[in-house]
Structure formats: C-alpha cells, structure tokens
Amino acid sequence: MNLLCLSNGHGEDAIAVRILKELRQLPQAPTLRALPMVGEGGVYDRSGITRLGPTRSMPSGGFIYMDGRQVWGDLREGLIGLTVDQWRTIRSWAREGGKIFAVGDVVPLALAWASGAEYAFLGTAKSQYQLAQPTPAASDGLPGWLGSVYFPWERWLMAHPRCQQVFVRDQRTADTLQTLGVPASYVGNPMMDGLGVNPQTLATLTASFADFFPSLTLALVPGSRAPEAFDNWQRILASLASVQQAFADRQLRLLAAIAPALNLAVFKESLREAGWQPQPGPYLGFRQGRHQLLLTQDAFAESLHLADAVIATAGTATEQAVGLGKPVFTLPGKGPQFTPAFAAIQQRLLGESLTVVSPPLDLGLALHQCLGDSARLQAISANGSDRMGFPGAARSIALALQSWHGQPDPLPSLKP
Numbered sequence: 001m002n003l004l005c006l007s008n009g010h011g012e013d014a015i016a017v018r019i020l021k022e023l024r025q026l027p028q029a030p031t032l033r034a035l036p037m038v039g040e041g042g043v044y045d046r047s048g049i050t051r052l053g054p055t056r057s058m059p060s061g062g063f064i065y066m067d068g069r070q071v072w073g074d075l076r077e078g079l080i081g082l083t084v085d086q087w088r089t090i091r092s093w094a095r096e097g098g099k100i101f102a103v104g105d106v107v108p109l110a111l112a113w114a115s116g117a118e119y120a121f122l123g124t125a126k127s128q129y130q131l132a133q134p135t136p137a138a139s140d141g142l143p144g145w146l147g148s149v150y151f152p153w154e155r156w157l158m159a160h161p162r163c164q165q166v167f168v169r170d171q172r173t174a175d176t177l178q179t180l181g182v183p184a185s186y187v188g189n190p191m192m193d194g195l196g197v198n199p200q201t202l203a204t205l206t207a208s209f210a211d212f213f214p215s216l217t218l219a220l221v222p223g224s225r226a227p228e229a230f231d232n233w234q235r236i237l238a239s240l241a242s243v244q245q246a247f248a249d250r251q252l253r254l255l256a257a258i259a260p261a262l263n264l265a266v267f268k269e270s271l272r273e274a275g276w277q278p279q280p281g282p283y284l285g286f287r288q289g290r291h292q293l294l295l296t297q298d299a300f301a302e303s304l305h306l307a308d309a310v311i312a313t314a315g316t317a318t319e320q321a322v323g324l325g326k327p328v329f330t331l332p333g334k335g336p337q338f339t340p341a342f343a344a345i346q347q348r349l350l351g352e353s354l355t356v357v358s359p360p361l362d363l364g365l366a367l368h369q370c371l372g373d374s375a376r377l378q379a380i381s382a383n384g385s386d387r388m389g390f391p392g393a394a395r396s397i398a399l400a401l402q403s404w405h406g407q408p409d410p411l412p413s414l415k416p
Contacts, residue, residue, distance in 0.1 A: 003033070005033070006101070010038070155182050219306070239331060246365055
C-alpha cells in the first residue's frame with residue numbers, strides 16, 4: 001500500500017507525524033508520503049517523511065475561518081494557485097492507486113473523497129464537547145439542533161463507501177456519530193502521545209531554580225507561529241506583573257516552552273526590555289528580583305509536568321496541558337489564530353480546565369482564585385482526562401491503518 005497523508009495545520013502535521021512514525025515501524029509498513037496543506041510542513045522533514053507537492057506559508061496560518069479578512073492576504077500570496085497544484089498532486093496519487101489518510105477537518109476529508117481514492121480520516125478539529133449541552137441548545141446554533149458537531153455533509157463524507165476508517169478524538173463524539181450512521185472509532189487521543197518526560201531534563205530544569213520557598217511554577221506557551229507568537233509573548237509578559245502582585249509571598253518559577261522553529265532572540269530581547277536580567281545556567285535563564293524564568297525549546301513536556309498552572313496562547317499545546325490535568329489560562333489577542341472567537345471555541349471544547357482572561361492584567365486574580373480552590377483543581381484534573389482522553393492512540397491508529405494494507409503497490413509516478 002502507498003499512503004499519502006493530508007494535513008491542514010501545524011498541529012495536525014505534528015499529530016500525523018506521530019501516527020506515521022508508529023506506522024513505519026510496523027512489519028511490511030506501507031510507503032508513506034505527506035502533503036501538508038498549510039505551512040511548510042517542517043515536522044515531516046525532521047521526521048524523515050517525504051513530502052509531496054508544493055507548500056507555502058500563508059499570512060493567515062490556515063485560520064481564514066477565524067477572520068474572513070485574512071483571506072485577502074492569502075489570495076495575494078497565491079492561495080488559489082497553491083490549492084490547484086496541491087489538488088493535482090492528490091489526484092495524480094489517486095490515479096496511480098495510492099490511498100489517502102486525511103488528518104484535520106473537512107478540507108482534507110473532502111479532498112480525499114474528491115480524489116476518487118480509498119481514504120481514512122482522523123478528525124482532530126471537532127468534538128461533541130464543543131456543544132454547550134449534551135442535548136441541543138439554542139446557543140449551539142445549527143450543529144446543536146442537528147445533534148452533532150459534524151454537519152450532515154461531513155458525516156456523508158465519513159460514511160462514504162470509500163472511507164475505510166474514521167477516528168475521532170473522544171468517546172462522546174464517537175458515540176454520537178455512530179447513532180447517526182457513521183462508523184467512527186475512538187482509540188485514544190493522539191494529542192496525548194509523546195508527552196513523556198526525560199528524567200535528566202526534568203532534573204536539570206528543577207536544579208536551575210534557586211532554593212527559595214514557597215514558589216509557584218508556571219509554564220508559558222506563546223504558540224508556534226511567527227509573528228503571532230511574538231505578540232502573544234508580549235501579552236504574557238505584560239500579565240506577569242499582576243501574577244507577582246497576587247502571589248507576593250511566592251517566588252515565580254517560569255518555564256517558557258518556545259517552539260523550536262521560533263527565533264529565541266526575539267524572546268530574549270522582550271525579556272530585557274521588561275526588566276529581566278540574564279543569568280548563567282544550562283538553560284537561557286533570566287531573573288527579576290527573586291523571580292526566575294527559563295527559555296526552553298526542547299523541554300515542552302517537562303515544563304507542563306512541572307507546572308502548577310499554564311499560561312497558553314496556543315492550539316494543540318493548550319489542549320495537551322488540559323489533558324495532563326493542568327489549569328490553563330489564556331489571553332486572546334488579534335490573531336490570525338488566537339482571537340477572542342478562537343478562545344471562546346477552545347473554552348467550550350475544554351470546559352472548566354480553561355479560563356479565558358481579558359484584560360491580561362486580570363490574570364493574577366484569576367490564578368489566585370483557581371489555585372486556592374482545591375475542589376476546583378480536582379474537578380479540572382478529572383475534566384482533563386474526560387475531554388482529552390488517554391495516550392496510545394498513535395500506535396492504535398497505525399495498527400488500524402496497517403490492517404488496511406494489501407499487497408505492496410508500485411510507487412505512484414505522480415505524472416500530471
């Protein structure tokens with residue numbers, strides 16, 4: 001079998017890579033190729049998975065649906081031509097007998113169907129938890145009244161005879177789709193894979209902080225897309241004054257988990273401008289009074305595990321923090337991704353684990369109220385497991401895809 005993975009977002013790319021890496025380790029693994037539809041797809045390159053077709057970063061970062069004004073910027077950068085070229089690649093793959101694994105939302109799902117190939121789908125963008133109530137409510141709009149967060153045309157694509165397998169991100173969504181005739185499966189949430197800690201990294205981070213007690217450890221997650229992540233970082237830094245005031249008797253231990261693709265120089269300069277002074281150590285460290293901050297690009301999971309709470313302006317990373325049972329506080333901005341509209345959708349998806357704070361200077365009070373409420377913290381931990389599920393899905397999905405594996409086909413030539 002020759003399998004082409006379509007993914008339409010940075011988070012979706014990372015999820016797909018986890019599954020493909022598991023798949024290629026299985027006996028008689030299929031030939032794997034990837035077509036990232038949004039951005040450059042660098043995570044595929046770093047994982048040794050060959051990309052097909054053209055790629056290009058667009059101003060919207062793939063978040064046109066959050067702000068219609070973003071479409072004009074993408075059109076100026078050649079969105080139509082890029083989409084046509086990507087479609088030609090997909091169609092050529094299908095004509096040569098290749099199969100398709102679509103990861104994300106209705107866009108790769110629809111392209112997989114339109115290609116004429118057999119396909120599988122992993123829905124990462126939607127969950128039945130996004131509806132306000134277990135039963136339809138007026139505030140849910142059309143999806144609520146239809147009884148499913150997936151629209152009828154999406155369900156039709158998932159129930160099509162050429163759609164061999166459908167995976168969703170939680171059991172509630174799977175149950176709802178099954179009652180509506182879609183053979184959806186829930187085998188865990190691949191977002192929760194890859195969050196194990198390296199003991200040595202964990203020990204190094206802990207030892208990097210001075211022995212001042214009591215302390216409060218916060219993970220800072222500004223997102224992965226430039227330049228928006230830099231704007232998010234400025235909002236996070238601005239909010240820290242209120243946290244210092246609310247926890248005046250504590251040392252703040254701040255773990256800034258910065259995406260590897262982002263330029264650390266921008267973050268360092270912002271810290272200096274905000275009055276943080278560099279300090280020596282195994283990580284890029286800064287000090288402001290008794291408070292300490294570490295900039296890391298290789299300790300995301302460790303930062304989440306050490307944190308008492310997380311300040312995040314991100315997509316997938318926010319959901320992962322929630323899945324680990326952490327209270328997460330978010331500061332919406334101008335976008336293109338992290339707007340108030342996106343934060344509202346994310347809050348419905350993640351429930352009481354996520355607190356939307358606006359303006360940023362209210363963060364200290366929100367944190368203090370939450371961390372002082374043991375019953376609320378216990379509920380947040382349980383809610384994280386319910387909403388985000390359990391790890392191990394990447395291998396389970398890989399095994400399911402392998403069962404779809406027939407005799408090896410010749411690699412598609414991809415002639416136009």
